[in-house]
């Protein structure tokens with residue numbers, strides 16, 4: 001049925017506010033479009049005039065014009081380029097601004113880009129402002145305008161040379177009356193906040209220095225990395241409870257010690273020497289440290305470092321909040337400062353070490369400089385951890401207090417350590433077989449790694465059903481070792497005194513055989 005005139009009029013009346021609103025919006029849009037095109041025309045005209053006059057009058061006109069513009073245009077602009085000059089490393093300021101804007105911008109910006117393949121985020125999904133997007137920020141009453149910009153490369157489509165990458169940058173604009181506030185406080189605030197946000201969002205990494213040094217490809221010169229995913233933590237480390245508590249307190253105090261280190265005039269870093277027989281948990285402890293402090297791990301393979309200056313370069317690429325690890329430091333380098341002669345190397349060393357070993361010219365003094373020379377202060381908040389099975393073989397200069405601030409011995413299993421492992425692996429606090437194990441474990445030397453091996457249930461889905469089997473397997477091992485030592489031929493486990501002696505002897509034999 002056709003609509004009556006009256007009802008049509010009534011409907012039109014009721015919709016009036018809506019259509020009025022729409023009209024108002026359209027008028028505004030037209031107005032904005034008008035402003036936009038006027039601005040674009042003005043900029044185009046300005047570019048033409050500048051081009052024309054500068055060819056006639058030279059650059060001086062440009063300088064005068066800039067002064068003139070500054071008089072009428074009261075805004076100051078600061079740009080943060082992603083890569084500057086010849087630097088191949090991403091600008092830290094740019095990264096901080098990006099994180100800062102991603103946090104505030106993701107709630108304000110209308111166009112965001114998502115990226116899960118970024119260098120500094122592992123595979124975590126990162127949201128950031130899309131190109132040519134703008135957001136505003138306020139700080140102590142000042143209004144600030146941020147925009148993300150991109151300069152597309154002008155490489156010709158047909159060229160023998162690799163095309164130049166696009167250049168991204170952020171631009172900050174603000175009224176010139178806020179110049180002091182921005183320079184003195186706002187920029188610091190953005191960089192600090194951005195750094196904190198970036199660190200929080202980042203996925204931790206395990207780095208290793210590449211042995212394949214390539215002077216043409218900068219990406220192959222320094223560190224390569226994988227996500228750090230070791231699950232060890234201080235709850236699962238089996239060691240004396242008091243000692244464990246002390247270490248944890250020391251680490252936490254260090255990580256909160258920025259002001260303290262500044263006050264005493266020392267670089268913010270700390271050295272740990274972890275020593276003890278193989279299988280006592282040195283590597284596990286490093287992973288637990290990294291997880292406790294939320295640090296990255298840089299596993300430094302000294303034999304793959306060409307010389308002292310290459311070592312210094314590696315140092316400069318290490319970020320803060322990191323643990324630099326040199327495992328088995330006694331085997332990594334000839335600490336007398338002289339390179340081993342070819343004849344002194346074992347067959348295995350010659351085969352495995354190949355080129356890199358023979359090429360490594362890192363000296364003891366180079367290493368000492370790496371740990372606490374002037375360059376070592378760059379970056380801050382770093383732990384340096386050495387591990388060794390033979391602490392007595394290390395040069396005293398390398399491990400003196402102040403350089404290696406804490407010496408931590410990880411040793412054989414006692415009953416307390418066994419109980420921690422039994423809790424971790426089998427979920428038990430007590431058992432009727434514990435008394436027997438206590439007697440055996442206290443007269444034998446067995447490493448936590450060996451105990452752990454015995455306590456590992458055959459079927460990890462049926463731990464409860466495996467408890468007795470595992471404990472009996474450990475008792476068997478301890479008894480077998482006791483029997484062996486009674487017969488005089490001890491291999492795996494020894495009495496504590498014999499172990500001390502054999503430990504050094506074995507190493508002597510090893511090095512003698514390798515030098516022949």
Ligand SMILES: Nc1ncnc2c1ncn2[C@@H]1O[C@H](COP(=O)(O)OP(=O)(O)OP(=O)(O)O)[C@@H](O)[C@H]1O
Pocket residue numbers: 236237238239276277278279280281282283284285389448449450452
């Ligand atoms: N104190 C410990 N607490 C918990 N687990 C341990 C401990 N010590 C060793 N383990 C277990 O034994 C295995 C070997 O330990 P780890 O590699 O940390 O020993 P290490 O002292 O670094 O040995 P190496 O000197 O041969 O490198 C680890 O996988 C870990 O599960």
